[in-house]
Amino acid sequence: MPLINSPAELEKLRKGILAERDPEKRVVSICAGAGCVASGANEVIAAFGEELEKKGLDAHVDAKGTGCPGFCEQGPIVVIYPEEICYLQVTPGDVAEIVTETIEGDKVVERLLYLDSATGERATLEPEIPFYKHQLRNVIGDNIKIDPKSIEDYLVVGGYSALAKALSFMTPEDVLNEVKAANLRGRGGGGFPAGQKWEGTRDAPEPTKYVIVNADEGDPGAFMDRAVLEGNPHSILEGLALGAFAVGANEGYIYVRQEYPLAVENVLLAIEKAREYGLLGENILGSGFDFKVIVHKGAGAFVCGESTALMTALEGRVGEPRPKYVRSNIKGLWQKPSVLNNVETWANVPLIINKGADWFTQIGTEGSKGTKIFSLVGKIVNTGLVEVPMGMTLREIIYTIGGGIPDGKEFKAVQTGGPSGGCIPEEMLDLEVGFDELTKAGSMMGSGGMIVMDEDTCMVDVARYFMDFLCDESCGKCVPCREGLRQMLKLLTNITEGRGKEGDLELLEELSEVAGEAALCALGKSAPNPFRSTLKYFRDEYEAHIKEQRCPALSCKELxxxxxxxxxxxxxxxxxxxxxxxxxxxxxxxxxxxxxxxxxxxxxxxxxxxxxxxxxxxxxxxxxxxxxxxxxxxxxxxxxxx
Amino acid sequence: MSEIILQIDGKEVRAEEGMTILEAALGAGITIPTLCHHEKLEPFGSCRLCSVEVGTGDRAKLVVACVYPVEEKLVVRTGSEKIDRIRKVILELYLAHAPDASSLQELALEYGADKDRFEKEASFCIHCGLCVRYCNEVKKKNAVGFVDRGTRKEICFVPEIASRECWDCKECFPLCPTEALQAAYVLIEALKFPRTP
Missing domain, CATH: 3.30.70.20 (Alpha-Beta Plaits)
Incomplete structure (x- = not known):
């Protein structure tokens, strides 16, 4: 592999790879994301390999495993290029027919196409499927085109051009200013402006600085970051390198949870490939900028997604949040200025540098720019990942893209933001999705989990479930969280089991205030949110449980x-x-x-x-x-x- | 070190840069309740009893005095209806574990905390970490530490180190804000551990 010494050489390499690839050549992309693999994608990939070889077509057709395009409900997903014919729920038994009919015969296999259950119509091409049609997939759009194990595939879609542009035509200040002008807000939870965070680190006097990827995605039902890590790891590395260049860091860390083995594998491989090409390491593209990336595997603690706990864990100590009132962008990892952003935030950076802040700010709302990936799960027809412009309403996401509630059931609530978020009721479905809008509704954007609940879901039990999760995942350091949540869980369990009594709700509210005001970290402070939001919008359900020993959703077993x-x-x-x-x-x-x-x-x-x-x-x-x-x-x- | 002037409970207080609100208050004779604080140890910020309000109006926020550094012209209130309410609940949560601890009872009286508000779960330990931190920071032996997390978290002596170090030290025992006896109990528990030959 040649070491690339300048942006010009990178372009030459890119052209070389493109020239070797015939745009008319058939490519069979098979999603090899975790969801599709679980439904047998690896067997489908192997079957394509065998079938193409058997028919002597392997020289003319590329069959490859790619990143996740998001339509997990219908996996394994196969997309055939250049037409973009999309086949769903493909099994190894379908492969021979696809090869004969589509690859050799230029005909579509009708039964494997998307079927709109409402109209009875089928959609042949990927962009025609309603699930995709209403999305704006800036970040995950390339996933299905890329074999995440191939850096060449990333180069073909323009990979590392933003880094080359920054290193040759921009100063670190320019990069910083572009991100600031884009008003890119952190996709991991709080929505803090990334540019402002970067600036603090850049201006800190300490010369050694770090950039960190928070890939400790732990919210129940959330898998946005997983799809990017597994499906397009180079986009994160490129974003991270841009951030490092902007703030003056030469070392970056990826804190990724061990429970994502494929993500760890693909990220490690991506780092190795980027180093071989000289896109990471010393004197990148001949610019004099050095940057290395180290992967740290988390040991399965939810609290390590909290920024200071994550840094403590990176230092090799027990992952507990720090009590200090110093921002980690000034004093972070090993007391050095450290920029910590989430996976999706970093993956947005190359797009902003390539296309400019003006392009980015055209998308979204006043306060929330760009797109956001959500994992749409629960009682929803189209389970999967969706990327939409900020400002789309919950109704559009759940009904137009998500296909609504299955089995003719009624929608009840959507839980956003994970355990720190809250439940939003039906009357607020026209809420435009954005950082501030969701917070105002008593929930939060969080990292983008969206759990849809139908009429059979008991909202008291939902609060109890999240409280149970948080009791288990609290680090146990401060009293309002460790002891307060312990008592809240007891009270909520009693209510769901018919042992609730007068005064329980007031006591829960009091404990919520103590945790919300006095807990040490953001996790503890937001821990009462699932209770608070369900009480706010579904108080009648709480009262039915307590006063009448009745569960209106007919869900709580004891009642x-x-x-x-x-x-x-x-x-x-x-x-x-x-x-x-x-x-x-x-x-x-x-x-x-x-x-x-x-x-x-x-x-x-x-x-x-x-x-x-x-x-x-x-x-x-x-x-x-x-x-x-x-x-x-x-x-x-x-x-x-x- | 430059001098900083701040206001605590309406009183002008002089402090040095790098001091915490708690240190500044103590210097000025203003009492803020604490449980996990110890002057020889790094601030831990776990009991949250020393929560105070800083700032005014919309910008007022709750911080812990044992960690928050003094700032020029900082306005601090060490007590308010809200602060007292929070302290009361914190004490009640503690009292479920160690209802007879004298240090807790004194504070309970002051804040009107009811020791029977929450169901008892006797464990003595309130996770203030004084023993763990003292052994680590002052004695540098690490004979006692925390195990597990969340609501299952507890303190535990490391048998191999404890059998060597603890009998002649026991300096952590009197630090325990609940009962020194419990430290003795946990230590003996640990020493029952079969020693490796």
Whole structure:
């Protein structure tokens, strides 16, 4: 591999790679992100390799595993270039047909195309799929074109041109000013302006400075950073190098969680390749700028996503937040000025340097510029990653892109911002998504998790779930967090189990104030948010649990009972067969009865009761009607199957 | 070191650059309650009992006096309805673990904290870290440390070091704000650990 000594040589190399690649040549991109791999993408990749070789097409067609394009619900995803034909849920068994029909015969395999369940229409090309059509994929758009293990693939899409531009035509101040003018705000949680943070580090008198990537993505249900790390690691390295150049750092760290093995592998490989080309290391592109990157694997503590805890962990100590009132951009890692930004923030930097702050600020709202990646999960038709311009409404994200709520259920709330965020109710679905807008609504942007909840979700139980998560993940240093959350969890558990009492909500509010005001770090301060926001918008659910021992969502096990409506039961026996606790009193042509003493509330009977009968119901807050007397149990006049 | 003049509870206080609010207040005879603070040790900021308000109006914020550095013209209030409310709850949370600790009872009386507000979970330890930090920072032995995290966090002596160092030291025992007996108990627990030959 040749060492590149100047921006001109980089362009020559890029042209060389492009010249070797025929734009008309078929490329089969198969998503090799964690989600698709879990649904068998590696087997599909292998099958393409074998099939193409068998047919002697391997010289004419490239089949490669790529980064994640986001439509995880429909994986494994295959996109065939140059047409951009998109096949969904591809199995190894489909590969021979795709090769024969599409690669050799220029025909599409209809059954593998996206099917719009509302219109019954199919979409052939990737950009035509509604899930993608309404997105603006500046950061993750290249994922499906890139084999993350190939630096050449990144160069083909213009990779490292921003770094070359900065090193040859810009001063560090220019780079800093561009990022400041772009008003790029941190994508990891707080939304602090990146340029302002960088400036503090740049102006700090201490000569040794560091740049750090926070890749300790730990919010339940969030995988935005994972997709960028796994799918386009060079974009992060390029952004980090630009940041280092701007602030005057020569060393960078990537703190990545160990639970992301593929991300660790791809990032390490990317660093090695970039070093071989001289895009990292000493005297990068002949500019005199030296920069090396070190990967640090986190040991699985959520709190290490907090900036000072992360730096403490990087120093080799227990990852606990620092109590100091000094900004880490002035005194951070090893007491040196350190810029810490999240993965997505860094990945935006090359775009800003290449296209300019004016381009970037055209996208988004007044206070929140650019795009944001969200992981759309929970009770949603199209689970996956979506990248949209800031200012898009929650309704557009959930319904237009996400396809709405499955199984005809009603939307109830969307939880944004992870455990530090909150739940937003239906009446606020037209809220424009932005840092300040979400905070005002009692939630936060956080790193971009979006958990959609339907009518079957109990909001008290949601608060209890996040509190349980935080009790486990608190570092345990300060009292308002460690002890306050312990008590909050007890109270919330009691409420969901029917042991809530008068005064519990006031006590929870009081503990929320103590944690919110007096906890040591941002994590502890924001820990009451899931409770506070659910109380704000769903107080009636709390009150139903406490005053009536009733769970309105029919979800809290201790507060519900399964009951078979005698007039609806047709003695089909499904529930009887599926009950693991022998709690159903059955019998041929006899109305079935749930023995409440034996019932473990697993819900199997409810699931298997045919919808044409809907005899099994959940009840809450009222006594279970007494069982039908034995002499009245015989079903007359109706057959087993209607 | 340049002199800094700040205001604590309406009183003009002289301090030196690099001092904390707590140090400045102590110098001026103003009391701020603490549990995890020790003059020989680095500020830890875990009990949050020394929370005070700095700044005025919309810019007022809660900080801990044991860590926050003094600034010229800084306005500090060591007590207010809100601060007292927070201190009371913190004490109540502690009292669930160590209801009979004399240092806690004195403060409980002052702030009207109810020792029975939260369900008892006797553990003695309130995680102030005085023993851990003293052993590390002053004695430099690291014979006692924290294990686990979150609500499962506890203090633990390292048997190999403790069996060698602790019998003739025990300087951490009197530091314990709950009961010195508990330190003895935790130490003996650790020493039950079978020693490697």
């Amino acid at each position: 519900i009972a399964f009951y078979i409506a005698p007039d609806k039961c047709s003695a089909c026996g499904n529930c009887f067969k599926k009950c693991p606790a022998d709690a159903i009193v059955g019998g041929k042509k006899l109305i079935h009865i749930v023995d409440q003493e034996k019932c473990t509330k697993c819900g199997n009977c409810f699931e298997v009761c045919p919808s044409r009968f809907s005899a099994v119901t959940k009840i809450s807050g009222v006594p279970v009607p007494p069982p039908v007397p034995e002499e009245e149990r015989t079903i007359t006049g109706k057959s087993k199957e209607k």
